[in-house]
Amino acid sequence: MKTGHNALLAGLLAATALAAPGTALAGTASRASTLEARLEKLEEEMASLRAELAEARATNAQANARADAANTRADAAVAQSENALQKVAAIENRPVPAPQPDGFRSGATTIKLGGYLKLVASNTRFSNGSVATNTLGRDFYLPQTIPTTMGGRGFSSQDFTAKQTRLWLNLDTQVSGHTIQGYLETDFQTTASAAQSVAAGGSQRTTNGYTLALRRAYMQVGRFTFGQDWSTFQYAAALPESTDYVGGAEGTVFVRQPLIRYTAPLSRHLTLNLGIENPESALVTAGATATLESGTDRMPDFTARIVYSRKRGEISLAGLLRQVRGESTDSALVNNVTSAGAVGTGLTATGLGGSIAGKLFLNGSKSSDIRFMATYGQGIGRYVGLNFAPDAVYNPATNSLTNVNTFAALVAARLSITRRMRVNIMGSYQDDRYDKALTLSQISGLNKKAWSAAANLFYSPVKNIDLGLEYRHGERTVANSAAASGEATGQLDRVEFAAKYSF
Template sequence: MAGSKAAFVAALLGATALLSPMAAQAQRRAGPSAREAALEARLAKMEAELAELRTALQASRAQTDAEGAASAARAAQLAEAAQAAVTRSEATAAKLAALEAKPAPEGMRSGNTTIKLTGFVKLVAASSHFANGAVATNSLGRDFYLPQTIPVGSAEGTTDTDFGAKQTQLAVNLASTVAGHRVLGYVETDFQVDSNAAPAISGGGSQRTTNGYTLALRRAWLQVDRLLIGQEWTNFQYVGALPESTDYVGATEGTVFARQPQIRYAAPLSKAVTLSVAVENPESATATLDGPALVENGTDHLPDATARLNLISSRGELSLAGLMRQVRLEASGTGRTQAGYGVSAAGKLWLNAAKSADLRAMVTYGRDISRYVGLNFAPDAVLMPATGRLKHVKVLAGLVAVRVPLAAQWRANLIGSFQQVDYASALPLASIAAYNKRAFSIAGNLFTSPVKNVDLGIEFRHGERELVSGQKGRLERVEFAAKYGF
């Protein structure tokens, strides 16, 4: 019985084994189950989502790459722009530095003309001791050193104190360019010297009340390129030799000194050499035998002719000048003339590299040229009434001055000056006894410039005058000056 059951079970298991593959095969032929279909659907969905993610990732990477390239290009543009800005900034800085280094333009504009006001305000206070007499108040000899006004003889000496601002100067500078030509103009005035003393004093005021004085012309000229026309320092004078002084002139008897109308042409011969020639206003100042007073004749026919050669180097300056003129006057209805001539050498030698120390000098010799030397210390010529003839007058004059820096803003000047006059031997000594024979002066001063454009100076001067007769006069003066230039 037991054996029969075992055989039955084995047969049943074998049949089952045969039926299982057939059932599975039948089930596959019938299609996937619901569970499998759901799994497949989820798998398909996941693959679709994964594909979308891959597409999105690729698009994002492409966009990032494009944006990176754009950013790189923009960064390159910004770097290029920054470099350009730096270059422009450096160029601008260079231009600003150049502009700052260049002197700022001065003056104001009117059309194409630049107008500039210059000059200075100056006060002079002097205490003068005239050892041999008195000098009239409100006269030029009291205002500045004028040796021909020093009293001579044995009269009692006098001491006078004078304050004045007459030397104040005002000037107008004009500059423009017209059709390619440089055109300049200049007008300069002060209150020191007027052609008529009376209006300057009684008409304008007095030292007791208003101290009003008349404005007087000093210089007035126009210049087109190298041609100057108008009133200017004579071409015979080297202005650079004038020493620094509290005085109006400083070395009066020894210097060429004249301002007058002229026509002048200057031609540079090289970088260091300039030649200037001029024809200038003629005027003869003669004296008559037995009378030293000078007379302006006003009957001249020919202009004075001057020439000057200027040489400039790193060591200094040199001027060589010549003068030819005709002295003329009318005597008894007849014109009398004679030729005059003069030569002058002047210069400035720098004594240090900073050019704050220098030696200045001038020496002048001539016949019948006295109005050009020492403010007409002697006559140009002397008239002999008996014959109606003019007699020559010769002059020799010179000056030397040294300027020495002492400390910051401090400097000193030492000045020496002289003039010697020789009259024609045909003139009787008794008839020219009152004529000026010689003059000399020495001076020393101390200047300081406490602030820019302001100069303060004090000076002591000793001067002497001698006549042909041998009579002498002496002056001692202590002078203070304050000047503000602009």
């Protein structure tokens, strides 16, 4: 039994010995396969790492290239900035040129030229009679020229003129630390030779030549003005913007004459003007209509005006005191022109008047405003409405000068529509009352009333060009002993175009 058991054990050992090498070989093969797999995976990872490394190197190279380019641009910008700074420094180090004054110099005087070129084309309808060619009533609105012929036929006219063209010089001279200023202004409208001929410069048939006429010429030294200017009694800023030469003539004070004026600022907003001005009496003889400039005045006209100014506008109060004087031979007026050497009796009357006027701005840009003037007095006829009424009437029956009372008013509105377009609306009126001692036949033919209204549209395509279209209606009333009402009237209707170039 024991022997059998040993034999079985020996057989198992032998079988185990035979099987052991095969098992060992199988384990070795399995490990090799695992190692190969791990090696392949490692190689794949190495390849991936190499690719990532290559990509990182490429990205780094691009970044370096961009950095180099940025550095290059920065260096260029720095260089450009330094160059610009050098140029700025060079400019700043240059001496600043002195500002060039307007105009030109002649010695110590600066001279500036200004003015405007103006064309006016008008079509006018007069209701009761005609107006002669080459007269002022054809050139601009002058109420005393409106025909009042009873039963007269209507008359129409078409006129073109450039007479209102204006030239002026501004003068400024420095003398011993003081400034002397001068002003000279001319146009072709106010020439004394209203009816032009070929000998006088050319008619409308040929060359339309007109004489240059003086408007204003004065010098200012300190607070004094010496020369010819608007009367101190007039507030020129109230004149409306119009295609017409004046615009509402009957309602405004309108006089240019030689004067001496003293101007004194009383405060920041208040200015006083005192003047002594050229006297001239405008007289008519009862029963006649011709106005006589006596030329025998012996006292200047005294004027005063005070102006209150603020940002929104200004108000003017003016006064006039004068002596109206004429000479008579106890039955007729005489003067040193028509009766040279005649010795007559001096006749006088007192002229006294007041005027309130102003301009009120409607907006902050001052492109829209209201302008107005109201005037009243006796013996002030030549100052108002371009001498629409006389200063006084000589009455041969009493050998005296009788008073004429005058009231006049003007109002105008300037309304800006756009920066280049504006509308002006205006109305004016004058009423003259003669002494009750004069009969209707003694004042027949003399002006009693006038009024007008107008509206226009102005367009300025550029700064220096103004184009305007205006319609105006005006009426004149005169005393007329032949009329049942004691008056005769005439009307004017005018459409007018104006083109102006200012320089």
